[in-house]
Amino acid sequence: MTVAMEGFTHLIPHAAGHEIIRQGRKDLHVVRMTPDVVFDQLIGAGCVRKLTFSWGGNPGVGSLHRFRDAVENDWPHKIEIEEHSHAGMAARYVAGASGLPFGILRGYLGTDLVGRHAGIKTVDCPFTGERLAAIQALNPDVSVIHAQRADRDGNVQIWGLIGVQKEAVLSAQVAIATVEEIVDTLSPVPGAVVLPSWVMGAVACVPRGAHPSFAMGYSERDNAFYQGWDAVSADRDKFREWIQTHVLSSADHAEMLASLREAGDILV
Amino acid sequence: MTVAMEGFTHLIPHAAGHEIIRQGRKDLHVVRMTPDVVFDQLIGAGCVRKLTFSWGGNPGVGSLHRFRDAVENDWPHKIEIEEHSHAGMAARYVAGASGLPFGILRGYLGTDLVGRHAGIKTVDCPFTGERLAAIQALNPDVSVIHAQRADRDGNVQIWGLIGVQKEAVLSAQVAIATVEEIVDTLSPVPGAVVLPSWVMGAVACVPRGAHPSFAMGYSERDNAFYQGWDAVSADRDKFREWIQTHVLSSADHAEMLASLREAGDILV
Amino acid sequence: MQKCSRHCGKLETSLSDTKVTADDVMIVNAARVLSQLAAAGRATCFVGIGLPSTAANLARRLSSPPPILIYESGCIGSKPTRLPLSIGDGELGDTADAVVSVPEIFAYWLQAGRIDVGFLGGAQLDRLGNINSTVIGNYDSPKTRLPGAGGAPEIAASAGQVMVIMRQSKRAFVEKCDFRTSVGFGDGAGHREKLGLRGGGTRLVITDLGLLEPRAGSCELVMTHLHPGVTREQCVDSTGWQLQFADDLKLTPAVSSDELEELRRVQSGARR
């Protein structure tokens, strides 16, 4: 099963990632442009068979140690990686959301990213003869996002940095959103995108479901958590203990946040 | 010179069209998805050498008589037409705005629109082998839009039905906006698109510059004008007289609106 | 007793106008089909101007859950409380769940297969459900230049099903369109698949005389329903090809007084 989880520097669906770990899902093909801490956790917890991505780091901090340990040392097991650029991934979601089998792009040509997997080819412009990169459409089985609000009908509203979430939802077979809040009516917000309820498979209310990422208008980014993750994830045992203590021993996200707060690992 | 004028059922740049007639421009290649009354006037006034479009009618009323007279009877002279579908034109603007030489589309195949001009071809998906329509990018020399507001730096703000205006501006060599109002600061508006000043070639303040179309938040659509246009445009002499009386005898749009009001041709 | 009139519905309508026009019959039948689809599950409907908009808005008032209206101007889930005057009517945006750009409505919503029903009209319809809205006569020196394609070709390509609303006449219902603007079943069975068109094609034609549907196998449009008071002969005389009738030819129910009353409300611009 291919599961995309999107949110570009904002609204990252961490709570949904923890629930995947809690449910013991294995053998997943996970997709995310920027597999940061949430995917480091999924990889280290052994949920991942294959990772499709375009930038895998801890933003502003450094390496994703679980990601590196999997790629460099096959720990906890070997994972397959499929690597793209941001522009390529974005174009793949756009093609998928548009019902097209491929998209075109000025990029990739001349780089060593070409030829590593079957998803990047070339196409010649039938008008100018120019050779361009052709990228395969992305249509995940499931896409998961975190959003600010939904109304009682399930219409989902996102604002601020909107990233690639609309395309992730519209390219998927089934789309799931966790939201900060469920309201009676979605009042208009400048810069907001609304995804109508009939394109959503499920909506769940999970306040602070993006932590340590943020939800504009609801929470701030927990920069200290990202910094602290470096030491936790650098060590296999520390990582396992952290997952056990905070994720597996918590029944849900509220309990997990309480557990982090108790451990002093969360500042807000 | 290729001049696109966009605004889909809203914010149609009529005042800019009248100024083209007033300046006696000839031999233009004009482009518009829905060449309604404004292009009927340009065609009848003899400004147009070639028309590229996807739907040419008087919305909710009937025929564009000047357009039909040009195509059916070469009056006032023969014009070349290049015909697309809405989806095809939209994809052409998207490709142009994206710096791509072409775009792809599920559509056109099996229709008689294919083969009438060189702008619609096919391309085979390098992944699935499916045959898709390929459309040539559109990059007008000039694109003209009407918008609600600009700030003093020339940042342009549009809201409501936003149509294809962003793509028209970003695909053009030079973009021009007429606006209802120039303000000190663009306060955020739900659903608004902002085009930064550095992609705009010029911004001119022309209140009610969309009449008989409308600008959400500023004016209503003048439905009676659209209905009345049917009789004016159905007759060559009446049309010429109308252009002379209202467009050519007015120095600018304010004078033109006054002239229409005096003639009882404008209700608001 | 209802009488099918071919009188043009362009006069001003009033709430007390109880005469059922040809347009009324077409609108009510279109609204019924849309209501049935909506009641059977979700029905997203791509709405153009004119009769389809009236039909879709009538269906919104008659069915629960109502169909979801999508306009090519970018409005998704519009819930107008009065009949919009044009597809650019501010009411459509104000009451929509979301307003998107024109490129997006065609790419992410129509082309991606998210539209269940598309209404189309045209100047000519042929026996294989193909539609002409471009020219009568020769393309390069046309007898009549029509508005052209608009959104129709891609609605015909990608909508789950297309419903055509057109008055039936020899002039309009032709053996072969002068120009194929939108593909119904193309050259016949299997042609849509060969072209890679993912939508279902012309599944229903609603006329002032009755309903036509494609025959399984040949895809030829045949009369499956007559409106009350309409004869087979009228249909044959109003069709430019050798019209066939379904073995189990049915009658559409007469326009009810409730339907007519609600339609008159819609047409009068009354708010809901």
Place this chain on the structure above:
Amino acid sequence: MQKCSRHCGKLETSLSDTKVTADDVMIVNAARVLSQLAAAGRATCFVGIGLPSTAANLARRLSSPPPILIYESGCIGSKPTRLPLSIGDGELGDTADAVVSVPEIFAYWLQAGRIDVGFLGGAQLDRLGNINSTVIGNYDSPKTRLPGAGGAPEIAASAGQVMVIMRQSKRAFVEKCDFRTSVGFGDGAGHREKLGLRGGGTRLVITDLGLLEPRAGSCELVMTHLHPGVTREQCVDSTGWQLQFADDLKLTPAVSSDELEELRRVQSGARR
């Protein structure tokens, strides 16, 4: 007298810290170039995290008109009053002229050629300006797995010019990258054109030792400027290819007290 230090700038900085670090020298030189471009006309700059963001924000304070900052998170024309903590910092959206989606920022803004300057870094840079930010060693069993491409390949393809900011060392400045993530001049003169890349490629490399620029004809990166106090020998010893020097090798001006003061303000998170 300024001394070029190779000391890492990761310690907490304070306004009173007058010691000029290697990072400071790189940031100030990057900000100067960007300021000059902005002063000479419009300069739109695609900004990543880290040193480039600091340099771009310093340039915004030092030049009039300031450069226009564009972030891959979709922020166009951000005018942060304090240094953003990440490219997802709310301040970037709040102070932007427009916020767009990630697909749009790459298609309509970067790919379309609307970006004048793109800053890039990486683990390896080769003599032809190509960049590796993917792996050290073999791709399938890497010695070190790096974060990967991100926005870099298309910035390198489409930005009017690319400025690379990297510390100069034999390990990082290599004859040939282990993996070519982003194309500078590819295999040499004419290769970009052959690939159809529309941007200008790696036009300037800003290091802790000086500046490198491509030599006309060969496109090989050569030292064109040394920072004050740096020797040719230091440069040669810190470069993995046989480094050449421009005939008119110049000195960069020392970091001025004004520049340093403003930089410290930026780094301290002071609002403007």
